[in-house]
Amino acid sequence: MYQELQKRFEQHLRGVLAAKYDLQLDSIPLEIPPDLKFGELATPIAFELARKLRKAPRIIAQEIVAALAGLEGFAGFEVAGAGYINARLERAEAVRSTAGSISHPSDKSKDVVRVGHPVHSLVEHTSINPNKAAHIGHLRNAILGDTFVRLLRAAGQKVDVQNYIDNTGVQVADVVVGFLHLEQSGVPGVSAEEQHTLAGIKKLMAYLAKEVDKNPSNRENQFDYYCWYLYARVNNWYLALDVIEQDQALVAKCKQIRLDVLHQIEAGNNEFAEIAELVSTAVLQRHLDTMLRLDIEYDFLPRESEILHLKFWEAAFEKLKQKGVLYYENEGKNKGCWVMTRPGAEIAEGDLNEDAKVIVRSNGTVTYVGKDIAYHLWKFGLLGKDFGYKPFFTYPKHECWISAEQGVEAHPQFGGAQAIYNVIDARQSDPQANVIQALRGMGYTDQANRYTHFSYEMVALTPRCAVELGYEVSEEDLKRPYIEVSGRKGFGVKADDLIDKLIAATRAEVDARQTGGAEAEAARPRIAEQIAIGALRYFMLKFTRNSVIAFDFKDALSFEGETGPYIQYAVVRARNIFRKAGTTPEAELAAFAELAGIHAYLEGDAAEDIWALWLRAARRTLVLEQCIATSEPAHLAKHAFQLAQEFNNFYHKHHILTEEDPARKTFLLATAAVALRELVLALSWLGIESPEAM
RNA sequence: GCGCCCGUAGCUCAGCUGGAUAGAGCGACUGGCUACGAACCAGUAGGUCGGGAGUUCGACUCUCUCCGGGCGCACCA
Structure with missing residues (x-):
């Protein structure tokens, strides 16, 4: 809803600028004001225009505001400060539209993000070497990847989820x-x-x-x-x-x-x-079993053995030679190798490039980057070869396929995507850049531009945590802020162990609270699991991708404050209201649609917090689009938390069940219904379930 | 040596394409349960946004430089 109004305002503003100043700007800066007293939407455009128009920003802002008047959905515009233009929404209208907004992402009729035509994307994540148990670093990868898949799907994209298996390394x-x-x-x-x-x-x-x-x-x-x-x-x-x-x-x-x-x-x-x-x-x-505990599933498992045996590299090698991306080195340290120029390298014509990346060794074998180039040509449907496919694992709702030299006849199509995302940690950005460079060198510019290295920083252990786990920690390491996990040394926290610990902790909490009453005892193991997974997924998503997570059990096992359970708890509170009231959110929203004079509940100081809650609920698609544009799920995590926070505040201030004015009660119930709907939806995009009780 | 990332409150982190008084959680200290369940809410204290220079009407955000920390720079994957 908010995004729609934002676009409408922008269009209108463009019209005004064109008519009044004959200006066509390629981007109009829009922002959310820091305080509701400045309205709901703002632009500092007048500052930018001041030089061009040789007028004071405030004068320009006044002129624009005078011309803006009368836009559907907006109550008015005003000038503030040195030249900000602030817009006020028609609150009652905005609330009605938000209340009627879709509740399910599969309904693409209204409020779902649609950027151009629907894109077919391929997300590769997890990709753990199949030689040991998964650890917390792998969890960050899989949770980030899985969440991003959910976001893309929420935006209407067709997404293939792949988990690359290096079974011959x-x-x-x-x-x-x-x-x-x-x-x-x-x-x-x-x-x-x-x-x-x-x-x-x-x-x-x-x-x-x-x-x-x-x-x-x-x-x-x-x-x-x-x-x-x-x-x-x-x-x-x-x-x-x-x-x-x-x-x-x-x-x-x-x-x-x-x-x-x-x-x-x-x-x-x-x-x-x-x-x-x-x-x-x-x-x-x-x-696969471990990841399924976190509700993470895959569509296809391409293996390196098939990339080798089906001669993907041979096909790619020919193309790379044809396009001149690879050249044979006759001298220097790389003599006898096929090499490619690294991205950004500037080598004068005819000069020896000793820094070139070796793709085929002098003994004729191909390096990792070479195999990866072949694999990525396949991802974009540019290789001219395909895997064989066999069913490998059956999820409750769909099949996961694995590559095979000789597959079965009938199988789904994979590969040939328009956009790809590789969830791979930041340490591998160099080889990733090489693969992109190769695509670009072959003339596949569009594909190279739609190749996203979805990079993230590692999960490390705090020295305290390492000591707790009984590892020997050197004096030097004790002074560091964090210590890198190492599979080689067997140093790290295994994923299943962490999940077990979380479930045990949530189970103790659920038992202590007698969640759901005495008769609900049978449901408690399941509820404890939902909360544990919610805590874990939120923990991995609340940090932005390029921040190193210094893992500590104290933080990961926390269920208070900015955590998954905090948001789940808000959901449960909202549900309890409807349960006790003997009604449903759907029924209340229907009654609300018939209610007249709701503007009275949205004006005045006392109503500001309720309006703020509605406004945030209305920002769903804006946040979704921002997450996709920046490949950053943390924005949605933050959004969900803030929504829960505002709901908890609302819950505390306005006691709904004892409200005597029936019209106001309907309004409050509708507010709770919308908060509930948006919280459940946001959590589902984060891969977090909303328990019935906790 | 070259490249990338980070440095914001005691701790852990947000801060949208530069924009209005820099935010949250935890921790500390106060206060609030016979209540739609306190896994909650309200309040207080706490910051020269690593240092310096520059660009700009305006810089936590962009550029340069210095300091401190991390990670990459294989004919390993």
């Missing part, structure tokens, strides 16, 4: 090395030799699965947890720390073992590759 190879060379957990009936074979590993997995069945609350037997520790052990082994310290020959031998395993996995069709496939698929399955 060094990280998977490292765990395979661990299985092949390090001692495994003793499984009855598996000999010392057998434990290092495919058969032995299968027995170990079956054994672990049985242990998990016996006691699901002990996550240490989960396969991803097992790999978490094994991966850390392997890295120690490479450093030869737990074998023979300082033995260089042994270290070299370890490195060679690792390289051999990696090459065999990449090549495929051998026992090592089979082990890698088994291990990575099992860990991937665990990642």
Whole structure:
């Protein structure tokens, strides 16, 4: 609603500027005044025009205001300060329009953001190496990505959600090395030799699965947890720390073992590759389970093994050579390689560019960036090749597909998107820039412009948190503001552990409060879960993307103040009003539509807070559009919190059920209904459920 | 050495394309439950927006520089 009025005002203002001064401006600055006493909409345009028109800003503002008069939806315009133009809305009209605004995003008839024609977007997120359990850093990635998907869909876009699986990389190879060379957990009936074979590993997995069945609350037997520790052990082994310290020959031998395993996995069709496939698929399955706890689902899982075996790179290589993006280096340190110029590099014609990015090594193998270029050509439908597809995992409402060399006949279409978003942490901005540069170099300018590296900073641990968890922390690290999580060292907070902790904490809270009364005991586990997930998702979304999160259990386990549960609690309060009143929001909004003379409730000092609540509720689409334009979900998180805050304030000041004037009571109920509707909608876009009680 | 990010209240963070008296949460201190459930509300204290210069009618926001912190700059992924 607000956005509509904003656009209407802007149009009108443009008309006035054209008629009066013969001016065509490409952008009109609009802002939300800092205080309602300045109106609801403002522009400092007169300051900008002062020089051009050689007049004082205040004079210009007065002239414009005189010409603005009489715009539908607006009560009036005035000049304030040194030359601000403030607009006042027709409050009753605005409130009516907001009350009648859609309640479901699938209804595209009215208030949904529509920027140009509907875009087909592809969002890649999560993309955890399938060799260990997910940790809090991965949670930030997945929650940001999933939330952004929800925002794009709310705006009417068709979105494919992809989770890229690097199942043939060094990280998977490292765990395979661990299985092949390090001692495994003793499984009855598996000999010392057998434990290092495919058969032995299968027995170990079956054994672990049985242990998990016996006691699901002990996550240490989960396969991803097992790999978490094994991966850390392997890295120690490479450093030869737990074998023979300082033995260089042994270290070299370890490195060679690792390289051999990696090459065999990449090549495929051998026992090592089979082990890698088994291990990575099992860990991937665990990642999907973990993410599902947070209500995060995927449409497609493209794997590196298929990018290799289906020769995506070979196809891309030809195109890159044709377009001259890659060139063969004849001298210098990159002699014998195919390289590309880095973005922003300025190299004089004929000069040797030693800083160029190597895409094909002198031994003929392709680097990570090369494979990524091929994959991104596919994303935009520019490669001329496609994956095979197999169903992999069935969610309650849809199927998740995985890449395959030979897929099934019938499958959905993936790839060929118009816009892509890659949720990848800020440390990878260089390789991402290289891929964009390659697309641009090939002449795919539109695609390069619609390629968004949705970057975010890491989640680190506060030193206090690290100590709490029992890690050894050096003197030096203790002085730092935060310590980086490291999968290699097994240093970090595992996602499932954190979620378990959160659920336990919310469960204790729910029990202590006797949520829902004595008869509602059966609903409490589910409610505790909803609150825990709400707390976690909000925690990851309240920070803007480029701020490092220094993780601490104290903050993450907080349910008060600017948190998810605070917003959920506002929802529950609103619902309780309707429950106690024996009515529904829909019924009250219908009654409200018939109510006359509502302007009386919106004027005067006492009504300012109620009007402010309506006004914020009306800003839904403005916030949505801003989030998409800036790739920043934190704006919506803030919006939801402020809305909850204003509702709580309203709730406290105006006791609805004891209101004696029936017309005013209807008005107050309608206010609560709109706040409730907007809170539930905003939370759903954040991927947070609204519990019935708490 | 080069590139990117950060530095705002005791702590953790917001601050839309430069715009009106710089905001929130936590923590501290006051006060408010026989109430639509206090996971709440009201109030108080607390800031030379890292330092300096510049652009501008106007700078937390843009430019330069310095200081402090983080992360990248492989024929690793």
